[in-house]
Amino acid sequence: MPNNLLALNWKMNKTPSEAQAWAAELSSALSPGEAELAVMAPAIMLPALAAGLPAGVAYGGQDVSQHESGAYTGEISAAMLRDVGAKYAIVGHSERREYHGETDAVVAAKARQAQAHGLTPIVCVGEGLEVRERGEHVQYTLAQLRGSLEGVGTDVVIAYEPVWAIGTGKTATAEDAEELAEAIRGALTEQYGEAAGTLRILYGGSVKPDNIASICAKPNVNGALVGGASLKVADVVGMNDAL
Numbered sequence: 627m628p629n630n631l632l633a634l635n636w637k638m639n640k641t642p643s644e645a646q647a648w649a650a651e652l653s654s655a656l657s658p659g660e661a662e663l664a665v666m667a668p669a670i671m672l673p674a675l676a677a678g679l680p681a682g683v684a685y686g687g688q689d690v691s692q693h694e695s696g697a698y699t700g701e702i703s704a705a706m707l708r709d710v711g712a713k714y715a716i717v718g719h720s721e722r723r724e725y726h727g728e729t730d731a732v733v734a735a736k737a738r739q740a741q742a743h744g745l746t747p748i749v750c751v752g753e754g755l756e757v758r759e760r761g762e763h764v765q766y767t768l769a770q771l772r773g774s775l776e777g778v779g780t781d782v783v784i785a786y787e788p789v790w791a792i793g794t795g796k797t798a799t800a801e802d803a804e805e806l807a808e809a810i811r812g813a814l815t816e817q818y819g820e821a822a823g824t825l826r827i828l829y830g831g832s833v834k835p836d837n838i839a840s841i842c843a844k845p846n847v848n849g850a851l852v853g854g855a856s857l858k859v860a861d862v863v864g865m866n867d868a869l
């Protein structure tokens with residue numbers, strides 16, 4: 627079984643100076659635990675994190691371009707992320723899908739591009755409230771997963787993030803998280819065979835220090851992708867200690 631990954635998504639928060647101060651505070655507060663810790667910050671802050679994070683704490687981008695290089699104003703390439711030492715790139719976060727119209731095909735292209743440059747994509751999938759209320763959350767999420775993994779290799783992390791639980795304070799139960807994580811594991815086994823057993827499936831959606839342990843104790847959940855509770859060092863230390 628893979629060890630847990632505690633992946634932090636700062637979204638569009640903090641400045642580079644605040645990132646530097648956060649890294650220094652983390653360095654004095656963090657005791658090494660069982661989980662791997664990774665900070666997904668706005669790309670402009672990655673050099674400050676590279677210089678200031680405690681040894682062993684990884685970092686990455688919140689998105690990556692599907693293109694190699696060229697006339698794509700405002701985009702950040704996988705080669706750029708890799709060059710500043712990033713290990714991961716989130717792709718297909720629900721906020722990118724919703725506000726930037728990213729389709730499964732675009733998400734898969736981003737994941738392939740990340741892998742081509744040695745980054746591990748964290749591919750996000752998950753249903754909205756209406757889909758869940760119709761009871762179609764498993765089939766919806768698996769269809770999104772298959773589309774988002776088209777041509778994507780095994781160096782990948784999946785984050786199951788039900789959209790209704792992101793930033794809302796509504797957390798899926800540990801049983802809800804496991805239901806989808808198990809179904810995702812099944813789909814990964816169809817695509818990757820035995821290697822699927824070693825892949826990490828994260829849960830994301832209002833995870834905090836007081837609920838992370840029960841969710842990550844489920845057999846198919848191998849960590850969490852955390853937004854709101856990733857901003858304060860005390861919460862991060864609390865979650866890290868709980869894993």
Ligand code: PEP
Nearest residue numbers: 792793830831832853854
């Ligand atoms: C996220 O942004 O991926 C997320 C899960 O946010 P939050 O933890 O705030 O729900």
